[in-house]
Amino acid sequence: MNKLAKTVAAATALAALLATTAVAQDTPKQGGTLITMLGTNVRNLNSAVQSGIVTGFPGAQLFASPLRYDEDWTPQPYLAESWEVSEDGLKVTLNLVKNAVFHDGTPITSKDVAFSVDVIKAHHPFKAMFAPVESVDTPDDHTAILNLSKPHPALMLAMSGQLMSIIPQHIYGDGQDPKTHPRNNENVVGSGPFKLVEYKSGEHVILERHEDFFIEGRPYLDKIVMRIIPDPSARAIALENGEVHMSAFELSPRIINRLKEVEGLNVTDEGYGGVGPLDWLAMNTTRGPLQDVRVRQAIAYAVDRNFVIKALMLGTAKEARTGIHPDSPFYNDAVEAYDLDLDKANALLDEAGFPMQDGKRFDLTIDYGWADVKPQVEYVKAALKKVGIEVTVRASADFPTWATRMGEMDFDLSWDSVYNWGDPVIGVHRTYSSDNIGKGVWSNTQGYSNARVDELMELAGRENDPEKRKALYNEFQEIIANEVPLYPVNALPYHTIYSDKVGNPPMGIWATSAPIDRTYLKE
Amino acid sequence: MTFLQTLATRTFYALILLLAVLVLNFSMMHLAPGDVADTIAQSMGGADAEVLAQIRTDYGLDQPFLVQLGRYIGNVLQFDLGYSFFYNQPVTDLILSRLPATLLLAITAQLLALVVGVILGVYSARHPKGIASYFVTFLALFGYSAPVFWTGILLLIAFSLKIPLFPVAGMTDVTVEGGFWAHAADVARHMVLPVVTLSSIFLALYSRLSRATMMETLGSDYVRTAKAKGLSEREIVYKHALKNSLSPVITLAGLQFSAVISGAVLVETVFSWPGLGTLAFQSIIARDTPTILGILFFSALVVIVGNILTDLALRLVDPRVGR
Numbered sequence: 001m002n003k004l005a006k007t008v009a010a011a012t013a014l015a016a017l018l019a020t021t022a023v024a025q026d027t028p029k030q031g032g033t034l035i036t037m038l039g040t041n042v043r044n045l046n047s048a049v050q051s052g053i054v055t056g057f058p059g060a061q062l063f064a065s066p067l068r069y070d071e072d073w074t075p076q077p078y079l080a081e082s083w084e085v086s087e088d089g090l091k092v093t094l095n096l097v098k099n100a101v102f103h104d105g106t107p108i109t110s111k112d113v114a115f116s117v118d119v120i121k122a123h124h125p126f127k128a129m130f131a132p133v134e135s136v137d138t139p140d141d142h143t144a145i146l147n148l149s150k151p152h153p154a155l156m157l158a159m160s161g162q163l164m165s166i167i168p169q170h171i172y173g174d175g176q177d178p179k180t181h182p183r184n185n186e187n188v189v190g191s192g193p194f195k196l197v198e199y200k201s202g203e204h205v206i207l208e209r210h211e212d213f214f215i216e217g218r219p220y221l222d223k224i225v226m227r228i229i230p231d232p233s234a235r236a237i238a239l240e241n242g243e244v245h246m247s248a249f250e251l252s253p254r255i256i257n258r259l260k261e262v263e264g265l266n267v268t269d270e271g272y273g274g275v276g277p278l279d280w281l282a283m284n285t286t287r288g289p290l291q292d293v294r295v296r297q298a299i300a301y302a303v304d305r306n307f308v309i310k311a312l313m314l315g316t317a318k319e320a321r322t323g324i325h326p327d328s329p330f331y332n333d334a335v336e337a338y339d340l341d342l343d344k345a346n347a348l349l350d351e352a353g354f355p356m357q358d359g360k361r362f363d364l365t366i367d368y369g370w371a372d373v374k375p376q377v378e379y380v381k382a383a384l385k386k387v388g389i390e391v392t393v394r395a396s397a398d399f400p401t402w403a404t405r406m407g408e409m410d411f412d413l414s415w416d417s418v419y420n421w422g423d424p425v426i427g428v429h430r431t432y433s434s435d436n437i438g439k440g441v442w443s444n445t446q447g448y449s450n451a452r453v454d455e456l457m458e459l460a461g462r463e464n465d466p467e468k469r470k471a472l473y474n475e476f477q478e479i480i481a482n483e484v485p486l487y488p489v490n491a492l493p494y495h496t497i498y499s500d501k502v503g504n505p506p507m508g509i510w511a512t513s514a515p516i517d518r519t520y521l522k523e
Numbered sequence: 524m525t526f527l528q529t530l531a532t533r534t535f536y537a538l539i540l541l542l543a544v545l546v547l548n549f550s551m552m553h554l555a556p557g558d559v560a561d562t563i564a565q566s567m568g569g570a571d572a573e574v575l576a577q578i579r580t581d582y583g584l585d586q587p588f589l590v591q592l593g594r595y596i597g598n599v600l601q602f603d604l605g606y607s608f609f610y611n612q613p614v615t616d617l618i619l620s621r622l623p624a625t626l627l628l629a630i631t632a633q634l635l636a637l638v639v640g641v642i643l644g645v646y647s648a649r650h651p652k653g654i655a656s657y658f659v660t661f662l663a664l665f666g667y668s669a670p671v672f673w674t675g676i677l678l679l680i681a682f683s684l685k686i687p688l689f690p691v692a693g694m695t696d697v698t699v700e701g702g703f704w705a706h707a708a709d710v711a712r713h714m715v716l717p718v719v720t721l722s723s724i725f726l727a728l729y730s731r732l733s734r735a736t737m738m739e740t741l742g743s744d745y746v747r748t749a750k751a752k753g754l755s756e757r758e759i760v761y762k763h764a765l766k767n768s769l770s771p772v773i774t775l776a777g778l779q780f781s782a783v784i785s786g787a788v789l790v791e792t793v794f795s796w797p798g799l800g801t802l803a804f805q806s807i808i809a810r811d812t813p814t815i816l817g818i819l820f821f822s823a824l825v826v827i828v829g830n831i832l833t834d835l836a837l838r839l840v841d842p843r844v845g846r
Contacts, residue, residue: 041610054566125567201620201797227692229693230792237691397555400556403564440572
């Protein structure tokens with residue numbers, strides 16, 4: 001059995017097991033107020049114009065998307081009860097559910113879908129999602145046909161979670177700028193399972209059940225209270241003393257491990273494959289010794305991924321060998337792993353023409369943009385000293401300072417965290433595409449350019465056959481792993497922590513950036 | 524100088540000060556590399572170059588520095604603090620919605636520190652060699668040296684987790700039903716830990732100072748005269764000595780008002796108190812210049828008003844002031 005088949009089999013078995021235990025234990029209950037938390041203020045509740053995990057949680061409750069995804073990355077009907085992709089891949093037809101209404105009672109029609117696509121194309125930060133969508137036809141109220149300039153398989157994931165929020169044309173189509181529309185944070189009229197009661201900046205977002213939601217009997221919860229608690233320790237205490245039922249996107253290894261020991265709390269890292277957050281060591285391939293691929297390979301051999309995962313992340317993070325998240329179906333772990341090998345590293349550096357002189361070969365700098373990853377950076381410094389690379393750590397006063405350095409490619413090495421955001425076309429290509437060199441933070445800041453890689457991304461971006469697409473991404477990941485424009489280390493240890501009282505906690509691939517209409521309270 | 528004259532000159536200086544605060548801060552924020560477009564991109568999980576450029580155009584960040592500064596000062600002169608890039612709200616609305624929470628926290632903490640500090644100080648001044656006096660000194664040193672965020676977290680662990688008396692975070696519990704009094708009680712319950720934390724530093728200062736001045740006053744001639752007249756000690760301490768030893772404490776309290784506001788940044792962050800402190804912290808992180816400048820403007824205003832109120836209070840306790 002190959003690896004994929006094994007994973008699928010295991011996932012099916014697990015799903016079956018989960019399904020049976022869920023049935024055996026209890027059936028979902030109606031009612032109750034789920035108390036949960038957000039780590040920062042919400043900039044904008046309108047997820048059609050604002051992405052990110054903070055907006056994602058309220059956004060995906062307020063606004064429905066055409067599709068939703070289950071744990072095995074299979075699209076499921078949501079606002080679209082069915083969909084077809086034409087033979088040539090240039091037409092995607094969505095058949096909307098007939099009984100869907102917005103929170104103000106207005107029916108949700110294909111016109112709203114067309115309007116939402118326009119708004120997202122114009123204002124959503126992820127331009128790659130809908131770039132090939134040329135127009136949307138609306139032959140009747142419940143059919144929307146997306147016309148594409150080329151086959152665009154990424155569209156499927158882009159139509160799920162928080163990425164394609166269907167917003168009402170009769171509210172947001174009044175000519176005001178959708179990014180700063182007065183109805184973005186108050187009197188929101190959405191299409192999702194919950195409607196807005198109140199958003200108080202710095203305090204909370206309160207949502208209540210949308211009685212006329214298009215899925216019969218859902219959502220189960222009456223109310224969701226999202227308390228805004230920026231301090232991770234305070235969030236942990238609130239979970240521990242039972243003031244709060246659930247928190248997603250928790251990142252601190254120490255807190256995660258502590259809460260694992262607390263009775264009545266469950267801790268899981270499932271559900272983050274869609275968001276796909278990765279930590280890596282970025283290398284500026286246009287500067288000094290780093291231009292030589294052997295130097296970059298040597299650095300990869302000298303930096304021990306296991307040390308970071310075991311000692312710094314305290315075992316809470318998964319290993320990541322490529323720029324695609326390990327939970328993604330496109331992840332290829334059969335690439336060069338660069339297990340710690342100082343002899344190999346030294347040999348490669350010698351070969352590249354940087355001989356050791358008095359215990360030193362050359363100098364490099366390393367940057368980091370936020371305090372959490374300072375230990376990683378200090379570790380890289382210590383690890384590279386062993387092979388004669390003298391690393392100076394450059395701190396940044398704040399995020400924008402670091403982001404500017406990265407955007408202008410003013411760095412040698414840097415710790416970086418970049419998210420996949422569903423399909424590789426959305427969040428992976430940007431890092432390697434030679435068209436995207438030095439275009440701000442989280443572009444191709446490594447200055448990496450390889451014609452075959454560009455070609456592979458282009459082909460995979462338009463390949464509708466999943467197996468062929470996977471083969472293209474396999475080759476892509478092999479080349480990237482051999483040329484090391486960056487050294488992937490681990491997936492960010494995002495965890496969902498929830499109390500025993502919570503039934504059906506949000507899993508899927510989008511964690512809480514997806515509707516939680518199935519979540520319920522047991523008492 | 525009459526009180527009104529003092530007030531007029533002080534207001535004049537205050538206005539110049541405010542302008543300087545704005546210009547200096549605007550320039551300093553501008554000197555740092557990067558801008559709010561980066562943090563907006565961060566909050567969105569990344570953005571294309573085109574989107575970054577669009578954000579900069581939308582907020583006028585692509586304009587030359589002097590144009591931006593001039594535009595900003597011009598707006599402020601029209602009492603418009605601008606529009607928060609990060610929060611998508613007018614800065615004035617944002618600040619006014621957060622100000623009451625901070626004032627409630629800061630004033631309560633300040634009053635608590637003042638009252639308890641003076642009581643402790645006077646007590647230990649009267650019994651300088653007692654065990655209680657050493658205890659007060661210890662408490663004062665501890666409160667002054669311990670970082671507030673640490674004190675805050677320790678109090679949280681003790682009184683929210685181990686002995687769950689108080690809520691962990693926030694100002695209100697949205698599930699509380701009932702009228703005004705139910706909500707007042709709810710806010711009071713949420714306030715206890717942050718107020719105690721914030722007042723711990725100032726408590727130390729006030730108790731040390733009032734102890735010192737009280738001891739000095741108690742050794743002065745008029746107190747000896749009063750004693751010779753046969754007044755009871757209680758009367759001497761509370762009727763004569765206390766008033767005279769209070770004025771340095773009040774002066775200090777006025778000076779500390781700005782420190783209460785800056786202390787609130789840390790305390791509010793630990794307790795997720797929805798005030799100006801958390802807003803200041805988050806807008807600095809987000810490089811949201813209009814909000815930061817707006818908060819500085821408001822805090823400067825609060826400090827100035829606080830100082831003027833201190834002057835007034837001093838006149839009440841000590842009629843020699845302003846004569």
